[in-house]
Amino acid sequence: MPSSATTVTPHQRVLELRDIRVSFDGHEALRGVDLDAARGEILAVVGANGSGKSTLLAVSAGLLAPTSGTVRRPAGTRVGLVPQSTNDGARLPLTVTDLVTMGRWRERGPFLPLRRSDRARVAEAIETVGLTALARRPLGVLSGGQRQRAYLAQALAQDADLLLLDEPMSGLDAASREAAASALSTVARAGVAVIVVTHDLAELGTVDAVCRLVDGHIADASTESADRAPLAGFSDASRGREHGSAASVRA
Numbered sequence: 166m167p168s169s170a171t172t173v174t175p176h177q178r179v180l181e182l183r184d185i186r187v188s189f190d191g192h193e194a195l196r197g198v199d200l201d202a203a204r205g206e207i208l209a210v211v212g213a214n215g216s217g218k219s220t221l222l223a224v225s226a227g228l229l230a231p232t233s234g235t236v237r238r239p240a241g242t243r244v245g246l247v248p249q250s251t252n253d254g255a256r257l258p259l260t261v262t263d264l265v266t267m268g269r270w271r272e273r274g275p276f277l278p279l280r281r282s283d284r285a286r287v288a289e290a291i292e293t294v295g296l297t298a299l300a301r302r303p304l305g306v307l308s309g310g311q312r313q314r315a316y317l318a319q320a321l322a323q324d325a326d327l328l329l330l331d332e333p334m335s336g337l338d339a340a341s342r343e344a345a346a347s348a349l350s351t352v353a354r355a356g357v358a359v360i361v362v363t364h365d366l367a368e369l370g371t372v373d374a375v376c377r378l379v380d381g382h383i384a385d386a387s388t389e390s391a392d393r394a395p396l397a398g399f400s401d402a403s404r405g406r407e408h409g410s411a412a413s414v415r416a
């Protein structure tokens with residue numbers, strides 16, 4: 166990750182959205198969104214309820230085809246998505262380790278036995294989110310915040326190139342938020358492009374860019390300061406430059 170504004174680092178772009186429009190029954194959830202995400206960078210997406218944040222993630226993940234516009238990802242890009250609510254997971258007859266192991270399926274296939282390296286990756290992801298002591302517990306007996314962390318571990322275990330997280334900190338206590346924010350920084354430093362939807366920029370610690378959605382379009386995009394100071398007190402993204410593209414602005 167760049168440590169100063171003048172550092173020129175070749176950040177490979179793993180997502181390019183151009184003039185994205187999404188209509189639901191005549192209502193435009195996204196209106197002409199341009200956005201780039203590059204390896205090694207954390208992009209925060211903020212905006213009011215209904216402004217289009219989850220829709221933007223769904224389009225970025227390839228789960229939802231835009232009504233118009235282009236979505237480009239380099240061939241072979243692995244996308245990991247942690248959806249907004251993981252409460253449904255409470256009903257799944259899976260342990261934390263089972264859930265995180267599923268994160269290796271794309272790499273390994275669901276029917277092949279895990280290699281030692283896969284198991285190590287699963288254990289590492291569980292450790293990163295601080296759930297090692299609960300690794301054998303069924304999801305149904307975890308608290309909401311613990312379950313949220315299990316899903317985050319699953320996403321980490323995927324070794325994704327592009328990690329999309331929809332309010333990953335919701336329901337987490339302060340210590341867990343800090344652990345999750347640190348995990349995100351670690352994966353970004355390892356070269357993953359991270360897009361995080363949040364209602365609270367401060368909980369993310371440091372980010373490289375902020376994209377504010379208002380009624381389905383990017384109202385403004387801001388870069389974090391060059392030395393990557395904490396975002397606390399930076400809730401007014403109007404400090405940033407006004408333009409349509411977010412992560413193309415390098416920190």
Ligand SMILES: Nc1ncnc2c1ncn2[C@@H]1O[C@H](COP(=O)(O)OP(=O)(O)OP(=O)(O)O)[C@@H](O)[C@H]1O
Pocket residue numbers: 189190193194212213214215216217218219220221
């Ligand atoms: N499948 C759908 N069918 C119809 N309308 C939808 C659908 N998904 C989203 N919308 C509408 O699109 C708009 C954007 O929704 P979206 O879920 O992307 O917002 P959001 O910014 O993620 O909101 P929140 O902060 O509440 O999670 C909203 O007006 C929503 O009602």
